[in-house]
Amino acid sequence: MATKIHRGTARLTARGSLTRARIIAGATDLVYDQGVAGTSLDDIMAATGTSKSQLYHYFADKDALILEVIRNQLAKIIAGQGTELRAARSWDGLQRWRDHVVESTRATGGVGGCPLGSLSSELADRSESARRVLAACFAEWEEYLLDGFRAMRADGELSQDADPQSLATAVMAALQGGLLLSQASHDVQPLELALDMALGHVRRYRPED
Structure with a gap:
């Protein structure tokens, strides 16, 4: 990491x-x-x-406190997903992470969406310091997926032409889009569809048995 x-x-x-x-x-x-x-x-x-x-x-001021709020939201997300994220180093582990995120969202009906996503929508175009911290937080979250895909490629579960960085970014983008639509609809289905589509893309790089 x-x-x-x-x-x-x-x-x-x-x-x-x-x-x-x-x-x-x-x-x-x-x-x-x-x-x-x-x-x-x-x-x-x-x-x-x-x-x-x-x-x-x-x-120093409200802006300084809000930067800490952003970091704290990341810490809470990692605390909630950390076990599954760290175990997402195989196909089964990746599926368990997906199921954990979906079930957590189902439990809330999508209410609240992604805390970092909401902060990004409000702050990224208004505060450069907040935008930089948000980008760093998303990158830190994404790096768990990146490490997992690197491990899968090293273990032969992904083909050597797979790009772990691109796959991690694609899954994170699908996660964020799915959470946003689930928040708007109060329905977990958009998140399920988005993650399944993203993981289907990852499976294109699964070596044939």
Whole structure:
């Protein structure tokens, strides 16, 4: 795996680390429900029980806090998919990851979509710093798939002419498109179709027995 995205934090006391983490967690929940534009610093202070001086002690401004919200959403996604993503190094493992994502989306009816996708729609064209962090987060998520496809090619489960990077990007694009349409329709079927189409494309590179 490539170097992960690190949070730029100075040395904090244990109490300071907990306070900072509480602010990020509270802001993450509010932004998920209300969007960035609909969430004020006053909202975050009220939800997390912090003062203005505390907030500005840990974050230079709202933009700096939102960058941490983006990173925190990635951490939550990886925590939810990590076991399946790390095991997606074979055809069976790849199918289990697909099934996990579909069933997780079915459980919510598609409500909420992809947190990173929603943040990208709101911020990517308005904030260059946010766009860069979003792109890095998507790349980190995608790299789990990339590592899996590299392993499959090395193990002979993908032909040598397969391009793991292109396959990983195609699957990630299908995932994002499927999640968006499932969010709009509150129906998991678009996600199922998108992932099955993407994995069907990957299977084109499966060596014949």
